[in-house]
Amino acid sequence: MRNPLIPKIEAQLQGLPVPVALQLPAGERVGASGAKVTLSFQDWSSLATMAAGQIGRLAEDFVESRVQLQGRMRDLMEVAARLLPGHPGEQSSSGWWGNVLRRARSLAAHSHAKDAEQIQFHYDVSDDFYALWLDDKRVYSCAYFREADMSLAQAQEAKLDHICKKLMLRNGERFLDVGAGWGGLLLWAAEHYGVDATGITLSRNQHAHVSREIERRGLSGRVRMLLCDYRDLAAEPFDKIASVGMFEHVGRANMPTYFARIHEMLKPGGLVLNHGITGSSVHHDQLGAGMGDFIEKYIFPGGELLHVSHVLREMAGAGLEMVDTENLRPHYARTLWAWSDALEARLDEARQVLAATARESDSAERVLRAYRLYLAGSAMSFEHDWISLHQMLATRPGGSTRSGPMTGAQSAYPFNRGYMYR
Template identity: 60%
Template sequence: MNPVLSAVESKLSSLPLPVQLILPDGQKLGSSSPDVTLTIKDKATLAHLAAGQVGVLGEDYVEGKFDVDGSMRDLMRIAAAILPGSPIEAARVGRLTELIRRLVSVWRHSIERDARQIQFHYDLSDDFYALWLDPRRVYSCAYFREPDMNIAQAQEAKLDHICRKLRLREGEKFLDVGAGWGGLLLWAAENYGVDATGITLSRNQHAYVNKLIEEKGLSGRVRMSLLDYRKLDESQPYDKIASVGMFEHVGRAQLDGYFSKLRRLVRPGGLVMNHGITAGGVDNAELGAGMGEFIEKYIFPGGELTHISHVLEHLAQGGLEGLDIENIRPHYARTLWAWSDALEAKLGQARQILTGAQGERSLRAYRMYLAGCAMGFQHGWIALHQVLAQPAQSGRPDELDNPEDLAYPWRRNYIYA
């Protein structure tokens, strides 16, 4: 037998559920009563399957080289089982490689290039995102404060979780960096009475949120700007700042400057909340087995992850003091599965929105992306950290006495009360 087919048959025999392959010539391999059937249209896909290159297989699916009959949850169980090793294992790189990585990161994140990259993802179609996001269109990790919460409830719990950590107070100046479709911006304004400013690089999001602001009668107290964070005015500092699901787009080489910018934007004694995806491995620059390349090509061009240990180092280099660090990785796994299940339930409607050959490619990419990321968070290959910080203090004897000019009380009671 062909060595590739022999390797594929060996893989099939060790899978955690019954799978059948239908080859280009009509031959069938694997189970006669499958939970998942893969119809292969290109022989090269068999080599990728034998090698466990799940990211490359994702590309093959997007390009129509095989079809899937079965659930995305089962498909991800198969993907995890065929990996040749951990996708976060990486050897420490030399100084030259690290320098090259840094130069590439700098090149990838000019103001103009970042705008194009954000618009590539977020301006795909508002109607498409509305199919599988919650009614507030919160496109970041939810917080399942109670195990039986649905996605809409968990997203509201997340918005409130952030506001409570920031100890938002009526009349405070609040900045939301990367405000998306306005979920946190409007929640903070409506429930905590803050004067709220949001920024985005997405034209669709900018138009959508400004329409909501006007409809809700919040024009005097809430604003949304189409603006890069690097161009924010530092002359009038904010009391509290949140950055949710944004710093993944900043680039590793820019993290010192990013955190330094946030420090200059917040008043002394104010608070900054950075909520973002982090790498599961300390040394890997992206997920292995082709998964990082898949995300770069089809979903988030320019996205870069770094381990929480490095995040905290960059945060300190930027002049911020870490106060409270919470890893909510399993919450993102559940969030992504909720999104994936919602999209799978509405594939017909999605095809009416994303039309033509390019629309079908985009839909296939998002099916793989949502389920694949859910698998990644579930296995701990990637994580999600909320880091609460303040401008570094020179030291004061009254910090435990809750002085008016310091926002952080140095006790966690305020979060859980």
């Protein structure tokens, strides 16, 4: 007797934008003869997952080798987007009990020890692995394609400069980079704007890499990289602060603490730029259809996304005044596709690099499969406005209404955007 799932699957295949074929557990093949994407299933449970539109669980089956894939990631993502049962950014619970559960989970996931463990899980996979598909500066955040024909490397430099210009960095100012990664912004700000720069990270690999770069570039006198939690940084207030791709790891419950620390570390009248991924729904918790669960398990444990309105409310609650907010969502889609294409072009090298540091014989292949889906799936999510990316520029008001370029400004910000684009 033919499995009753097959007619439903065949009907799904008819409406897909890319021709797809399926190799079923019993050996039968269904779908297009000239398929661009072929999925091979070991058991019927994975097929049921696909029929239900549970894309995240299907991705897990691929990582764990219960499903095999042939075809381009770009084609696969066109198929995945069509299989989803609805908008995956609007599937979170917004009731009071859902809010209580979210807060409880957030508190449990973001102790000092948990945050360090979670950051190292992601960023310490392998520096050489990341170097295969990032630009030469290893900038691991949304690029800024100021011109349409920019390469990824050019767009990343444009992003670094865009941030420095927004912050109005000046020679000799004390600058803090919260979650400095592999040092792209930290070193750019020091070398191009002459700031005295401090970066912090919880990644041991990143700390070691940036420390070597500081020494190699002769910047030891005015640039430093600390292995430090943002909650523990003891320092005199900074003139300017940037946080790029970091606050996604902070957690909903810790947002008041996070922005209070930013306020405390920023001089009155100073500027802070918070650049990070945001949710598309005001009730956003994580992506639905199993996609958020997949990212939690394989990529970013402890990651939480908030709507930009929630972030701005938390900033205001800490005494920071938002003066400019910019949405770079399509820029991140293009960035992620560039990373995905770069990884897809070097899969054999990636396997070798990951195998050199793998603790288990099959873990390298699992990591590679997870990152292939993560990069392409994230690109798709930004394209479809399921998640977004915002740069939020804020100031700590200085109190005096006669300081600054305009009466009442209370900061260095001139209350127009012209200076950012000169």
